[in-house]
Amino acid sequence: MASPTCSVLGVRALNRATLARQLLLGRATMPAGGAVAHLLGLQAQNVKPPYYQLHARLAGFRPEELGRLMEERQVVRMVTMRSTIHAHTVQDARTLRPLVQGARDREVGYFRKGLAGVDPGALAGRARGFVEEEPRTMGEIREELLRQWPGADPQALAVAARCLLPLVQVTPRGVWGRGGQVRLTTLERWTGEGEGETEGEGMDGLVLRYLAAFGPASVKDMQTWAGLTRLRGVFEGLRPRLVTFRDENGVELFDLPDAPRPDPGTPAPPRFLPAFDNLLLSHADRARVVPPEFKGRNTSGNQSRCVLMTDGFLGGVWAAAGGAVTVELFRETAAAVKEEIVAEGEAMLAALGDGPGKVRFGSVRG
Known part of the structure; x- marks a missing residue:
């Protein structure tokens, strides 16, 4: 059982702890796929940011390494946390998407006026069959769905397909040095249904991995990162396995007992990060960075x-x-x-x- 603590972590202590987890105090000597998994994915709305993220964190990183993982279908680009596109290992894509699916289902509800008379199950089934025949553009998906529901709002149909199905952007889109229109198919069709699937680690496992990559952190911090709510009970269930701190505002922070918490005076070298790097997006209180x-x-x-x-x-x-x-x-x-x-x-x-x-x-x- 972990020993609880009441220590107060100042801003610099939180900063250095987070940078250590984010591989930004010194470049790590790990393969690109290992870093993508450790970081729980890379923001990937655009093609180049994941490569800049790994260059800032890994010693000797070459863009061809990540590009090859995408071409070999070991890393995929898809919508997960906060309804944004992330690059994930296939194992994490299969684990994370179901955990955030409830939030994606609620997102569909925001467009219910444009989906009047549309059955979500029928929409998901028609879209799945269409994109699994061959990868399709979002425009093609809209047109296909409008044939079935001509009175629906086209944008609402596209959002619903994006949220209800685990759609991945197929290569060459996302591969360094190559161009390509965004074309989508399902995660299952692109990677092989059930092959290499990770045993379900559930929300407990996700909390532990979030702390390993972004901790020490509060419940609200993780909710901000994941785009989820009602995680307090998960943290409470894990409390015996964690240590706790307070920030300077008295907010309770959870952490893994053996995670790095460097001295606040540890040097931090300059780093160039791309737009939307998760370092700046994964805490409710961003004062630590x-x-x-x-x-x-x-x-x-x-x-x-x-x-x-x-x-x-x-x-x-x-x-x-x-x-x-x-x-x-x-x-x-x-x-x-x-x-x-x-x-x-x-x-x-x-x-x-x-x-x-x-x-x-x-x-x-x-």
């Missing part, structure tokens, strides 16, 4: 900007264009730190750009 004075500065309208982490916290934004990276810093920064930022940016360009490139400091639009 976003200083209050910079809240909202990594977004422009409803778009997220690529972020630069300095000393473990949001310190600026960046954009790449024409073989160069422009960095906008949010505060005065020592010359030595700027040198580290330039070296990190040049390494990123060498690994993920078109070759050696320049890093400059200035304003980033948008």
